[in-house]
């Protein structure tokens with residue numbers, strides 16, 4: 001599979017990617033105008049997302065056929081664990097409960113992750129992971145370009161824009177590109193587009209407060 005796979009995936013999803021990075025949630029966060037209520041909703045829901053993300057990684061580690069991939073995925077699990085710690089420390093400081101139910105969109109996204117890890121091909125699952133992490137790298141890099149390491153959000157900005165995180169995302173993309181075959185391409189494209197849409201929807205959900213109507 002030529003290394004253009006990743007570029008092609010990003011090119012096909014460009015409108016979604018641009019809408020995601022320009023989303024009012026991220027724009028207001030980067031300009032210091034985001035309400036605390038919206039930010040706290042993101043903290044609560046992303047915490048739920050990352051909890052299930054660890055289960056997703058556990059399934060993927062079990063399926064990885066070689067040591068190189070297993071170790072790289074294990075690094076991701078440690079990074080996700082660290083994300084939980086950042087949320088927990090913030091929640092403690094702000095007396096914010098993290099014991100919330102996932103919204104329909106959060107539940108839809110995490111169910112999609114777990115279903116892909118359990119029943120999709122390995123490269124589909126790697127696609128979903130690469131898309132989600134690349135989306136966070138790009139979204140938080142755009143925030144950092146405007147805001148720097150502003151104290152209110154420094155730990156998150158640092159976490160998802162660090163050179164280590166950037167090289168891990170690149171490594172994951174290389175793993176995907178080298179393992180994907182030509183027949184894998186259609187399901188990979190579908191997995192990438194669905195994940196990019198969920199990434200957009202997640203920001204939109206925390207901005208609009210979208211939740212179960214009953």
Ligand SMILES: Cc1ncc(CN)c(N)n1
Nearest residue numbers: 046049050132133136202
């Ligand atoms: C929705 C979402 N996507 C990605 C990440 C980065 N692990 C996250 N914390 N949340």
